Amino acid sequence: QVTLKESGPGILQPSQTLSLTCTFSGFSLSTYGMGVGWIRQPSGKGLEWLANIWWDDDKYYNPSLKNRLTISKDTSNNQAFLKITNVDTADTATYYCARIADYGPFFDYWGQGVMVTVSS
Amino acid sequence: IQMTQSPSLLSASVGDRVTLSCKAGQNINNYLAWYQQKLGEAPKLLIYNANSLQTGIPSRFSGSGSGTDYTLTISSLQPEDVATYFCQQYNSWTTFGGGTKLELK
Numbered sequence: 001q002v003t004l005k006e007s008g009p010g011i012l013q014p015s016q017t018l019s020l021t022c023t024f025s026g027f028s029l030s031t032y033g034m035g036v037g038w039i040r041q042p043s044g045k046g047l048e049w050l051a052n053i054w055w056d057d058d059k060y061y062n063p064s065l066k067n068r069l070t071i072s073k074d075t076s077n078n079q080a081f082l083k084i085t086n087v088d089t090a091d092t093a094t095y096y097c098a099r100i101a102d103y104g105p106f107f108d109y110w111g112q113g114v115m116v117t118v119s120s
Numbered sequence: 121i122q123m124t125q126s127p128s129l130l131s132a133s134v135g136d137r138v139t140l141s142c143k144a145g146q147n148i149n150n151y152l153a154w155y156q157q158k159l160g161e162a163p164k165l166l167i168y169n170a171n172s173l174q175t176g177i178p179s180r181f182s183g184s185g186s187g188t189d190y191t192l193t194i195s196s197l198q199p200e201d202v203a204t205y206f207c208q209q210y211n212s213w214t215t216f217g218g219g220t221k222l223e224l225k
Contacts, residue, residue, distance in 0.1 A: 039216075046206065046216055046217070046218045046219050047155075047163070047206055047208075047216040047219075048216070049208075049213070049214045049215065049216065060213070062213070063213065096162055096163075098162075101165070101168070103168075104151075104153075104168055104169060104210065105210045105214065106153040106165060106168050106208060106210055106214075107153075107155075107163075107165060107208075108165050108174065110162035110163055110164070111162060112161075112162055113162055
């Protein structure tokens with residue numbers, strides 16, 4: 001059974017760095033073809049893809065945010081991470097991690113999401 | 121690649137055949153997925169590669185289209201289908217549409 005769960009700080013101030021953790025089970029990021037992505041959703045709005053990381057440590061970033069994003073993984077502990085530097089109020093959103101289906105770069109299992117508020 | 125969904129809000133009755141549209145800014149070669157998001161929940165994958173039904177999804181959901189124009193069809197709307205539906209292209213990086221909110225009339 002595949003599960004994912006996000007964790008984060010809840011609230012942080014503008015200009016700080018947001019650190020998110022995705023803890024998953026039911027698959028391994030050391031397995032050929034596996035990947036995890038991060039997607040966010042401001043309240044009442046649409047979805048925005050942020051970054052993907054693959055089993056071979058290949059990484060892809062949303063070009064519009066690339067300079068602020070860092071994705072990484074800890075294979076031994078079944079975790080993936082996302083850092084966003086220099087946050088501002090526009091980064092307030094629910095952040096999801098999701099497994100990338102091994103038959104295509106879309107997302108077949110999602111976490112419940114973690115809400116992050118940027119406020120002074 | 122910009123993805124435009126229409127309509128943004130759709131009201132329909134139980135049993136209706138419902139069609140949701142997703143238009144890409146350029147040819148995405150059928151690299152399109154559809155997701156259903158119920159209020160307060162994470163999105164759920166319904167369709168991938170434009171017309172392949174994800175395992176466990178009811179057969180009343182189907183996807184079609186090609187090039188820049190894609191459609192999600194619900195053949196007979198059920199009360200549990202009330203949700204917002206998003207399309208996602210993965211031909212070039214990945215982008216999502218703005219969503220169609222489906223409600224009961």
